[in-house]
Amino acid sequence: MAAQITLKRLCEMKAQGENITCLTAYDASFGRLLADAGVDVILVGDSLGMVIQGHKTTVPVTMEDMVYHSQAVAKGNEVALLMVDMPFMACPTVDLALVNATRLMQEGGAQVVKLEGSGVQLEIVTELARRSIPVCAHLGLQPQSVHKIGGYRVQGREPEAAKAMLDSAKALESAGADLLLLECVPEALAAAITAAVSVPVIGIGAGVHCDGQVLVLHDILGVTAGQVPKFSKNYLAGAESIAEAVANYVAEVRDGSFPDEAHWFS
Numbered sequence: 149m150a151a152q153i154t155l156k157r158l159c160e161m162k163a164q165g166e167n168i169t170c171l172t173a174y175d176a177s178f179g180r181l182l183a184d185a186g187v188d189v190i191l192v193g194d195s196l197g198m199v200i201q202g203h204k205t206t207v208p209v210t211m212e213d214m215v216y217h218s219q220a221v222a223k224g225n226e227v228a229l230l231m232v233d234m235p236f237m238a239c240p241t242v243d244l245a246l247v248n249a250t251r252l253m254q255e256g257g258a259q260v261v262k263l264e265g266s267g268v269q270l271e272i273v274t275e276l277a278r279r280s281i282p283v284c285a286h287l288g289l290q291p292q293s294v295h296k297i298g299g300y301r302v303q304g305r306e307p308e309a310a311k312a313m314l315d316s317a318k319a320l321e322s323a324g325a326d327l328l329l330l331e332c333v334p335e336a337l338a339a340a341i342t343a344a345v346s347v348p349v350i351g352i353g354a355g356v357h358c359d360g361q362v363l364v365l366h367d368i369l370g371v372t373a374g375q376v377p378k379f380s381k382n383y384l385a386g387a388e389s390i391a392e393a394v395a396n397y398v399a400e401v402r403d404g405s406f407p408d409e410a411h412w413f414s
């Protein structure tokens with residue numbers, strides 16, 4: 149069996165310019181299939197609210213849902229680093245963030261917890277990091293804020309917003325974040341953030357210069373209901389099996405051919 153992927157390994161990959169591969173999964177079968185295909189990081193995303201539960205947003209997803217799906221993926225996966233989303237309002241205070249992150253690790257098997265938010269999350273990231281809880285901070289488009297921001301759109305286009313995101317990324321790294329995830333961010337800004345921090349940066353709709361890429365599993369398998377985001381790509385089209393589709397995604401991320409210009413924002 150391949151060696152377990154660790155945060156240390158992801159940092160080595162960043163240092164050596166090796167692209168990190170990440171996909172979402174929500175059950176044991178796909179946890180195993182993704183790990184067998186060489187995916188470095190499996191994200192149990194709160195996107196499960198949409199692709200598994202059929203909600204319109206991620207807002208209804210609960211801690212119970214995250215623990216349940218994380219447990220399932222953890223049973224199938226023994227190799228990839230397991231990252232799990234803190235769902236909507238799982239971090240209203242430092243104390244609750246600690247309780248909920250602990251649940252994801254102890255009950256769900258998470259090795260990294262991911263939380264949306266920028267400046268407001270600094271204290272929470274600091275306290276999680278102080279207690280050796282690995283953290284990924286999710287910047288750019290934050291789907292849990294969809295009702296506040298009024299839709300899913302590219303973030304950081306205006307110079308002030310771009311500067312604020314760069315500043316947040318640096319501050320989150322200083323607070324102890326182990327990874328950053330950038331969603332729907334112009335390619336040049338994502339490249340600047342990736343160069344400005346020493347922790348690995350995983351992008352989705354954020355261009356090819358991030359240290360790694362993540363997509364939603366259902367999008368790459370062409371089974372997403374409704375509109376598929378511009379930055380995603382159907383890897384099942386042209387493949388003979390799901391395993392081959394995932395392997396093709398892994399190969400294209402590794403060799404830098406995904407994403408291309410058609411799958412990022414300028």
Ligand code: KIV
Nearest residue numbers: 172193194195352362
């Ligand atoms: O929930 C999720 O799947 C995510 C990805 C879109 C990055 O956060």
